[in-house]
Amino acid sequence: MDDSRRKRFESEALPHLKAVYNHAWRLARREEDARDLAQETFLRAYRAFDTYTPGTHARAWLLKVLYSVFVNRYRRDRRSPAEVSIDEMEARYPRHFAASEEAKDVDSWRPSSWAAPEVEAALAELPEAFRQAVLLVDVEELTYEEASAALDCPVGTVRSRLFRARRILGVVLEDYARGRGHGARKTETS
Amino acid sequence: MTTGAHYDELLQDLLDGRLDGARRAEVETHLATCPDCRAVWQRLELARAAARSTRSERELPADLERDVLAALDREDHARAGIPQVRARTFTRRWLVPALAAGAVLAAAVLVTRSLRPPALPAQAARDYDAIARGTVALEVSVADAAELERFFAARDLGFPVRVLDLGMMGFTLEGGRVEPFDGRPGVLYVYRNAAGQRLVCRMYAGRPERIPPTPDVREHDGFRFHVFREGERTIVFWQEGPVICVLVGAMPSEEVVALAFAKAMKPA
Numbered sequence: 389m390d391d392s393r394r395k396r397f398e399s400e401a402l403p404h405l406k407a408v409y410n411h412a413w414r415l416a417r418r419e420e421d422a423r424d425l426a427q428e429t430f431l432r433a434y435r436a437f438d439t440y441t442p443g444t445h446a447r448a449w450l451l452k453v454l455y456s457v458f459v460n461r462y463r464r465d466r467r468s469p470a471e472v473s474i475d476e477m478e479a480r481y482p483r484h485f486a487a488s489e490e491a492k493d494v495d496s497w498r499p500s501s502w503a504a505p506e507v508e509a510a511l512a513e514l515p516e517a518f519r520q521a522v523l524l525v526d527v528e529e530l531t532y533e534e535a536s537a538a539l540d541c542p543v544g545t546v547r548s549r550l551f552r553a554r555r556i557l558g559v560v561l562e563d564y565a566r567g568r569g570h571g572a573r574k575t576e577t578s
Numbered sequence: 579m580t581t582g583a584h585y586d587e588l589l590q591d592l593l594d595g596r597l598d599g600a601r602r603a604e605v606e607t608h609l610a611t612c613p614d615c616r617a618v619w620q621r622l623e624l625a626r627a628a629a630r631s632t633r634s635e636r637e638l639p640a641d642l643e644r645d646v647l648a649a650l651d652r653e654d655h656a657r658a659g660i661p662q663v664r665a666r667t668f669t670r671r672w673l674v675p676a677l678a679a680g681a682v683l684a685a686a687v688l689v690t691r692s693l694r695p696p697a698l699p700a701q702a703a704r705d706y707d708a709i710a711r712g713t714v715a716l717e718v719s720v721a722d723a724a725e726l727e728r729f730f731a732a733r734d735l736g737f738p739v740r741v742l743d744l745g746m747m748g749f750t751l752e753g754g755r756v757e758p759f760d761g762r763p764g765v766l767y768v769y770r771n772a773a774g775q776r777l778v779c780r781m782y783a784g785r786p787e788r789i790p791p792t793p794d795v796r797e798h799d800g801f802r803f804h805v806f807r808e809g810e811r812t813i814v815f816w817q818e819g820p821v822i823c824v825l826v827g828a829m830p831s832e833e834v835v836a837l838a839f840a841k842a843m844k845p846a
Contacts, residue, residue, distance in 0.1 A: 394654060405643055410635045423642055430646045432746065434653055435840050438833075439748045456746040460723075460843075507628045525594075526629035532596075540745040551590045551622070554629075558621025561628050 397437050401430065404447045407528075408454055414523055415458050417512070425461070429454040448534040451524065455538050474515050474552050481559040510560045518553035521546050526554075585612070589619045593626065656798045656839070698760055698790050698815075698824075703808035706778045706826040709768055716753035716768065726754050726767060735763045737783050737821050742841050744769055749777055749837075759824070760788060777827045777837065784822040789815045796835060801842045805835055814838040 405426065412425035433440075433453045440449050472480075511519050517539075524535040525546070532550075536543040585608055591597045592605045609615050708714045720726050723741040730739035733756050741751065754767030757780075764782025771777075794805040804815040812834035814825045825841060827834040 394650065397650070402643070402646075405646065406635060406638050409638055409642060413636055414632075419639075423639060423645075426642060427646055427649055431649045431653060432840060434650055435836055436747050439746075453746045456743055460742055504632050504634065507632050511629065511632070522625070522629050526626050527633055532594075540743070547587060547590070551587045554590065554622045554625035555618060557625035557628070558623075561624055562621070 393437065396442070397434055400440070400442065400446045401433055401437075401450060404450050405430070407447055408450050411451060411523065411528060412454060412458070414508075414527065415454075415520075425454060425457055428457045428461070432457055445530075445534060447528075448530055448538060451528065451530070452538040452540070455520070455540075472513070472515065474518055474549075474556070477513070477515070477556050478552070481556060506564045507561070510557055510564060513560060514553050514556065518549045518556075521549040522553045522557065525550055585609075585615050586618065589615055590622055593619065593622050656796070657836075699792075699806035699813040700808055702759075702778075702780065702813045702824050702826050703811040705766070705780075706776070706811055706813075706828070709766075709778055710776050710828070715755070717755040719753035721751050723751055726751065730754070730756070730765050733765075735765065735783070737763075737781075737819075739765050739781055739821075740818075740843065741767060742843070744777070744837070744841070747837060747840060748772060752776075758782065760784060760822075762788075775827065775829050777825065777834075779841070780824040780826075781818075781821050782824075783820060784817075785820075786817045786822075789817065789822055796839075798839050799842065800844065801839075803835065803838055803842075805831075807831060816842055818842065818844070 408429055409422060409426040412429070413419070413422035416422050416425055429450060433450055436453065440446070511522060514522070520539060521535060524530045524538055525532065530538065532543050532546050535550075536546045539546065585605060588597070588601070588605050589609070592602060592609070597605060609619055705714070718726065718729050720729070723743045726741045727739055730741075735756070741754075743751070748771045749769035750771070752768040752770050754765055756763075756765050758764050759766075759780050759782040762783045764780055766778055766780045769777040769779070789804050790806070792804045792806055796803040796805060801816050801818075806813040806815075810828045811826055812828075812831040814835055816823050816838065823838075823842070825834060825838045827837065
């Protein structure tokens with residue numbers, strides 16, 4: 389048994405357990421699943437610890453492992469719900485690419501704070517790959533490059549997914565905000 | 579207004595501080611005069627602020643850290659403990675019977691060797707060499723595990739093929755082919771790491787008794803891994819439901835075993 393390896397792992401990785409657990413919760417949205425994902429992530433990270441470069445961004449590396457566990461388990465369990473594609477979402481919200489009366493007077497209805505359930509519900513509407521880009525860059529504050537490594541896709545793909553996700557999210561949140569009484573709600577259909 | 583479309587992702591680059599001075603000034607100038615881009619930019623900013631507002635963290639479940647540490651303990655014991663236990667037990671209790679059995683076995687091998695089919699580990703190692711040399715073509719070249727699973731699913735093999743993404747272990751999927759093994763329906767697929775080392779995984783229909791015996795058996799996470807060495811190559815067999823899995827690699831032997839541990843997964 390290599391005690392030094394175990395100690396190095398505990399000192400580098402274990403401080404990020406809470407961050408990994410929270411991100412697992414955001415991915416799985418269920419307490420038990422989040423626990424399982426976090427535990428499996430640390431076990432797999434420990435096995436793959438030799439691939440980690442000491443002193444680099446340990447949290448980003450652990451999130452990469454988490455995504456790998458999540459994707460494999462998600463597919464294994466066949467729990468993937470039927471997703472609406474980003475193209476369908478953009479068609480549903482045609483004003484996402486253009487100016488609108490709502491956007492012009494954004495300062496008149498922009499809420500001073502967001503209610504987490506509303507934002508989480510809006511995030512949940514996004515296709516998984518697009519939601520993941522938002523979670524990693526905006527919530528976890530990873531760089532595009534770190535998110536690209538975590539998601540195992542090119543930086544350009546992260547940038548593109550992030551852009552389309554944020555743009556749709558902005559429109560969905562406009563509706564949420566206006567529905568909460570910040571201006572008149574306007575329903576939009578394709 | 580179509581001009582806005584040209585600045586779409588550049589607006590996001592501006593928002594995220596990813597533009598240099600000249601480009602930044604250009605986009606800011608455009609933004610001041612284009613209502614469509616202004617609307618998009620505001621939505622991007624709105625979405626980012628809202629997403630950031632969800633950063634508040636849940637507390638860790640009280641026993642999660644304990645459970646993680648316990649899982650690491652089990653992993654340490656699996657890696658280090660089992661061979662030690664086997665060696666000690668072997669030395670103390672079974673040395674004489676083993677020598678006698680070994681003599682009988684050696685005689686049996688001499689008598690029956692010419693009648694037996696090629697040993698599966700040796701065959702798996704030869705196949706590995708052929709793939710590494712590029713003399714065996716893959717039917718499909720694909721880096722996406724789900725896509726390869728769909729390819730195999732369409733071939734009606736009689737068992738589900740699960741292809742794991744080993745990106746976190748530094749291996750990228752190259753592709754696969756349908757190929758029987760041990761006279762049974764099967765598939766193989768290939769990974770490669772940045773150093774150019776390949777990892778070949780086979781899955782074929784078979785029951786546990788078809789896995790070749792070896793003195794080097796590792797038990798881990800409910801699986802029994804049969805480990806063989808053929809020159810530089812390490813070959814690991816294990817059972818997953820109705821399927822026998824084989825992993826072959828030419829990196830240090832324990833790395834291949836660790837990859838097999840990581841790859842093994844109970845059927846859903």
